[in-house]
Amino acid sequence: MSARRFGMVALAGLVGAVVAPSAAHAEDFVLQAGTVVTADGDVLVDGGSVFVSGGVVKEIKPGLVNPWGAEVRSHGDAWLLPGMVEAHSQGGLERANETAPNTPFVSVLDGLDPLSPYFENLLRDGVTTVFVVPGDATLIGGQGLVLKPIGRTAEEMIVRRGAGLKIALSPRSGTSRMAQLAELRRSLRGARTAEGRQVVDDPDATARSPRAEALTALLAGTLPAVMACNEPVDVANALRVMEEFGLSGFLSLGTAARRALPEIAKRGVPCVLAADLEPVESNPETGREVRRFLAKECVDAGVPLVIQANEASPYGMRSLWYQAAVAVSQGLTREQALRGVTVNPARLLGVDERVGSITAGKDANLVVWTGDPLDPASWVDHVYIEGELVYERAKDRKLKRLLDGISLGRPGDDD
Amino acid sequence: MRRATRLVGLIGALSCAAALTAALTPSHSDAAERERQSLVFTGVTVLDGLGGVDEDATVSVSDGRLRLAPVGDARTVDVDGAFLAPGFVEANGRLGYVSQEAEITRELTAWIDARDLADPTARAFREAALEGTTTVVLAPGPRNLVSGLSQAFHAWTRAGRAEPIADAPKSLHAAISRSPSIGNFPPRRGPTTSIYARRPTTRMGVVWLLRQVFLSAKGVQKATNDADLAPYRDVLDGRRPLRVDCHRLQDVNATLRLADEAGMNVVLDGAEEAYLRRDDLAKRGVPVVLGPFPDVRTGIGVDFTDTALRNATMLHEAGVTVALSAGTSGARWLREQGMFAVRYGLSRDDALAAMTSVPADLCGLTDRGRIVDGAAADVVLWSGHPLLPTSRMLMVVVDGEVVFDRTGFVRKEAQ
Numbered sequence: 001m002s003a004r005r006f007g008m009v010a011l012a013g014l015v016g017a018v019v020a021p022s023a024a025h026a027e028d029f030v031l032q033a034g035t036v037v038t039a040d041g042d043v044l045v046d047g048g049s050v051f052v053s054g055g056v057v058k059e060i061k062p063g064l065v066n067p068w069g070a071e072v073r074s075h076g077d078a079w080l081l082p083g084m085v086e087a088h089s090q091g092g093l094e095r096a097n098e099t100a101p102n103t104p105f106v107s108v109l110d111g112l113d114p115l116s117p118y119f120e121n122l123l124r125d126g127v128t129t130v131f132v133v134p135g136d137a138t139l140i141g142g143q144g145l146v147l148k149p150i151g152r153t154a155e156e157m158i159v160r161r162g163a164g165l166k167i168a169l170s171p172r173s174g175t176s177r178m179a180q181l182a183e184l185r186r187s188l189r190g191a192r193t194a195e196g197r198q199v200v201d202d203p204d205a206t207a208r209s210p211r212a213e214a215l216t217a218l219l220a221g222t223l224p225a226v227m228a229c230n231e232p233v234d235v236a237n238a239l240r241v242m243e244e245f246g247l248s249g250f251l252s253l254g255t256a257a258r259r260a261l262p263e264i265a266k267r268g269v270p271c272v273l274a275a276d277l278e279p280v281e282s283n284p285e286t287g288r289e290v291r292r293f294l295a296k297e298c299v300d301a302g303v304p305l306v307i308q309a310n311e312a313s314p315y316g317m318r319s320l321w322y323q324a325a326v327a328v329s330q331g332l333t334r335e336q337a338l339r340g341v342t343v344n345p346a347r348l349l350g351v352d353e354r355v356g357s358i359t360a361g362k363d364a365n366l367v368v369w370t371g372d373p374l375d376p377a378s379w380v381d382h383v384y385i386e387g388e389l390v391y392e393r394a395k396d397r398k399l400k401r402l403l404d405g406i407s408l409g410r411p412g413d414d415d
Numbered sequence: 416m417r418r419a420t421r422l423v424g425l426i427g428a429l430s431c432a433a434a435l436t437a438a439l440t441p442s443h444s445d446a447a448e449r450e451r452q453s454l455v456f457t458g459v460t461v462l463d464g465l466g467g468v469d470e471d472a473t474v475s476v477s478d479g480r481l482r483l484a485p486v487g488d489a490r491t492v493d494v495d496g497a498f499l500a501p502g503f504v505e506a507n508g509r510l511g512y513v514s515q516e517a518e519i520t521r522e523l524t525a526w527i528d529a530r531d532l533a534d535p536t537a538r539a540f541r542e543a544a545l546e547g548t549t550t551v552v553l554a555p556g557p558r559n560l561v562s563g564l565s566q567a568f569h570a571w572t573r574a575g576r577a578e579p580i581a582d583a584p585k586s587l588h589a590a591i592s593r594s595p596s597i598g599n600f601p602p603r604r605g606p607t608t609s610i611y612a613r614r615p616t617t618r619m620g621v622v623w624l625l626r627q628v629f630l631s632a633k634g635v636q637k638a639t640n641d642a643d644l645a646p647y648r649d650v651l652d653g654r655r656p657l658r659v660d661c662h663r664l665q666d667v668n669a670t671l672r673l674a675d676e677a678g679m680n681v682v683l684d685g686a687e688e689a690y691l692r693r694d695d696l697a698k699r700g701v702p703v704v705l706g707p708f709p710d711v712r713t714g715i716g717v718d719f720t721d722t723a724l725r726n727a728t729m730l731h732e733a734g735v736t737v738a739l740s741a742g743t744s745g746a747r748w749l750r751e752q753g754m755f756a757v758r759y760g761l762s763r764d765d766a767l768a769a770m771t772s773v774p775a776d777l778c779g780l781t782d783r784g785r786i787v788d789g790a791a792a793d794v795v796l797w798s799g800h801p802l803l804p805t806s807r808m809l810m811v812v813v814d815g816e817v818v819f820d821r822t823g824f825v826r827k828e829a830q
Contacts, residue, residue: 280542325804328804376758403724404723405690405725406723
């Protein structure tokens with residue numbers, strides 16, 4: 001596998017291992033591994049072969065075979081999985097929220113730093129698709145994008161534009177929940193009126209008004225709503241507002257909103273679980289503390305499981321594979337847990353036709369792990385996005401430096 | 416204003432007194448709880464905490480002690496595929512503080528005892544026990560030069576609080592790092608004995624003051640207050656370990672220099688850059704208590720140390736005695752420290768020893784942190800290997816008493 005063939009260019013010397021994708025697709029090849037988990041129902045424990053052509057998965061066969069006659073890239077005992085899908089993140093943004101409370105017109109497109117270490121760390125953790133969206137500190141926070149974590153501009157990274165508009169149901173500090181809801185309804189009603197007026201009065205008015213543009217798309221159902229709900233009451237409010245205005249989209253839950261999971265199941269609205277999968281709840285009257293197991297509660301309630309990484313935990317260690325392992329510790333099957341970080345978030349984000357599983361016709365977003373991805377001793381060895389090799393652990397100089405620290409040689413030896 | 420301050424002080428004192436009374440008053444059911452239940456774990460994989468694994472063992476708990484044979488009239492615990500491991504020992508516990516973590520009004524407070532430092536009912540203790548930590552050796556924080564004496568606690572008991580382990584040896588805690596001098600400044604006016612005129616103000620001053628007190632204790636230098644020197648004499652006579660909080664290589668160097676001058680044994684705490692002197696540490700037999708891991712997102716650790724995630728691995732391979740600690744991040748995260756130490760190169764058995772028997776020995780708790788005949792019954796039953804995130808805690812036994820029992824947590828297969 002020659003470096004030149006894959007157009008390997010180190011990103012400004014940041015990471016030798018992260019390489020920019022070349023414009024042309026790689027030629028056809030067959031990826032073979034000892035264990036293949038398609039996340040689409042199949043677990044091939046006696047080896048599997050995946051035929052990739054034009055950046056797309058064409059066919060999957062059990063066993064180490066090559067009926068296609070293409071170049072074989074064999075990974076011995078390694079595990080092959082689809083790239084994981086991060087359903088909710090503020091990574092790569094310097095600030096996650098505008099200070100003004102109502103900013104439907106802003107988009108993460110304009111705030112995204114493609115060189116942020118956040119994105120290269122996603123590759124190191126086997127994540128190939130991420131939904132970056134503004135935070136929850138505003139009423140209408142702005143628009144998010146579904147991205148692949150590779151590229152020099154935000155545009156290069158885009159998998160889906162118009163992937164969601166963040167709306168926070170929990171009141172900002174200093175306001176009441178009633179006022180928050182009233183303001184939200186006022187904005188949506190205003191947009192609806194503007195929408196009506198657009199047809200009657202001035203067809204160009206909306207085009208010139210980005211604020212109206214986002215809300216118009218929201219009301220038309222082309223831009224999904226991402227409803228941030230901290231409390232169960234926020235879930236009830238979100239569902240009501242979505243019904244009143246005919247919004248589509250999904251919920252992003254805080255830990256306390258777990259109590260609304262049965263209601264969410266009844267309504268069939270998708271949701272992302274809180275980042276902390278094992279919160280401790282304290283009874284305000286008795287002081288009794290109970291630990292909750294969110295992944296288990298979610299599956300028990302019949303809601304499709306979608307897990308996000310827990311950036312808030314100490315030392316940034318709780319990436320998607322770790323979170324999936326935590327879900328297994330709560331009693332879920334490995335298949336359920338893995339679907340919670342692959343196909344389920346892909347469906348939630350409306351990109352399941354392209355990513356989320358190793359399936360014929362989907363993008364060749366493939367991750368080679370040294371072993372079981374739910375074991376911390378396993379590492380991501382190779383990452384392919386759309387058939388391009390974008391990460392190789394053997395060439396990851398930054399990782400080596402983090403692991404081994406500095407060496408006390410002569411000046412310059414360390415470079 | 417002044418009255419308000421006094422009032423706050425009074426309320427603080429009263430609530431402290433209340434907490435103290437609660438801690439010191441035996442609960443009415445104490446007598447019943449003291450009648451320890453006998454238990455027999457059968458068919459479990461036993462990890463003895465000393466590096467050994469027995470895949471089909473029987474371990475009994477009787478009268479607070481472990482027996483490697485069945486005992487009569489006992490509750491039998493038989494869970495398929497379960498692992499029994501010693502409870503983790505947090506050697507550098509930094510949690511549950513009611514107020515400041517150190518007596519920062521003076522540089523040398525060797526008479527401070529960590530027994531009085533924490534609220535034994537603090538949730539952090541319970542959280543630690545829920546993650547398998549049965550012993551927390553609480554230390555005063557490194558905010559002044561010599562911060563005081565440690566106290567070992569049972570992390571959680573049936574009485575609903577942490578309890579001091581009777582007769583546990585105490586180590587003396589000092590700091591050679593940035594923290595004892597940061598924020599100190601020479602007085603602009605007024606007497607230098609004022610508490611606002613704290614010394615030292617540099618790293619040099621930190622080492623100088625420590626050297627002075629140990630030379631005084633040795634009798635080389637004239638002492639001002641002889642009675643205060645007893646804890647230092649204990650260290651010099653080898654009766655009490657000196658634990659030194661140090662981070663950068665220069666701190667490690669200064670600590671070793673001081674140890675040589677005073678002829679005393681030291682244990683390094685934190686020691687993020689200790690790997691750079693691993694051969695010396697091995698030769699001198701200086702143990703280290705590592706952790707927590709630095710933030711892998713930034714790669715910058717405490718005191719701007721250079722991250723080497725393989726610190727524990729490199730030290731261990733060089734022959735240094737290594738214990739793992741979650742330190743300031745809270746004992747709850749000790750298990751996670753162990754998992755990631757494995758990710759960064761320690762074997763599972765070595766990592767487990769570094770969280771059980773090694774820290775227990777360093778803290779003089781030589782009958783804890785191991786599963787051997789006659790050892791104190793601090794054990795935890797896990798659904799799988801304790802250093803896999805897919806495993807969950809099933810039962811926690813502290814000093815022979817079942818503190819948490821989740822063996823009834825039925826795995827529910829969902830659709």
